[in-house]
Amino acid sequence: MKLQSGNYYWPTTFPEAPAYPSLGENISCDVLIIGAGSSGAQCAHYLKDTGLKVAVVDKRRVGEGSTTTNTALIQYLGDKMLFELVNSFGEDMAIRHLKLCEEAINDIEGAANDLDIASDFKRRDSLYYASYPEDIEKLEKEYAYLQKHGFQAVLLSEQEIKEKYGFGKYKALYTYNDAELNPFKFNHALIDGAAKKGVAIYENTRINGKKLENNQAVLYTDKGHSITAKHVIFAAGYENLEFRNEKNSVLASSYAVVTNPVEDFSSWHKRTLIWETARPYIYMRTTLDNRIIIGGFDENTANADKRDSKIISRKEKLIKECKKLFPELDIHAEYYLGAFYGGTHDGLPLIGEYEEFPNCYFLMAYGDNGLVYSMALAKILRDVITKGSHPDLSIYQR
Incomplete structure (x- = not known):
């Protein structure tokens, strides 16, 4: 799968990232995690202190899959609005x-605060604006549920938006206490922290075969080595x-x-994360070195060639969208890309368990908040593996 194409920003922010060996022998472990991107790193983070023998493998280097193109707006609201989730799954x-x-x-x-590699985590508020007059009612429904259940949010009028x-x-x-970070650094920070606690990390190790039985799983690499595990977490993203x-x-x-560095953000209130109710939507955030990340123009295509043919035209359109809001900014695209983006039909991420994959879990943090979903699902899987259950597993077990 050709996950993405373009000119990537995040790897330039951490050019001396740690490297790990490829697997060169047969091994056994309690838990094998397939994938050393965001989902796999977060699983390793939660399993590192359990006393279990854990191994992580990736066919690339750590964080070189979709993590390199993750725009990392850290929010709790998602693509499918809260009132829509209530309609689909019930309020509870x-x-x-x-x-x-x-x-x-x-x-x-x-x-991010505890690990040795800085992840540039910073709390940010979010502005979620109505793209069309008919979307005002959607925001009002959203706000009513947020207010009812104690989430920090306010509704801003047209005049209040203009003033800010x-x-x-x-x-x-306007929601409070969302965040932003550098996903590439965070990925490496988690893997580095896990490795220091004894988790075995193997890069450039491709899984190309399997033998799954009720009491154990045996995975085979393209170099002819085997990994025997009691549990397997498939955390390979898309x-x-x-x-x-x-x-x-x-x-x-x-x-x-990702734009050139910007000198003056005085017109951008608190450098909030910005997104909109239109579908597909445009979103924006800033970075530690004062760049702007602008994303969007999602398309319902899983054809990499078709996606890549539009990267240049989308680059210019995204810059124009930002200038519509902030015409005073002197910006151009220094980095640009097209990437696959995964979601679910029902709007929630999922943990897949399948009869033909005994003792295996598929962590699919699909959706616009993949980093957040991965953290939640990885924590659940830790308890499922170590304790046999988790009270919230059923939410994502579909």
């Missing part, structure tokens, strides 16, 4: 999911679908640019 389940996402953001912050940002929108939901198709998943394409 929808609110519990949102609380788990809020908790996951706190856990991400805790991990200088641009006019019909109405906006490439999980190469191991086992999931009917609830949907693969699309998205685009993003």
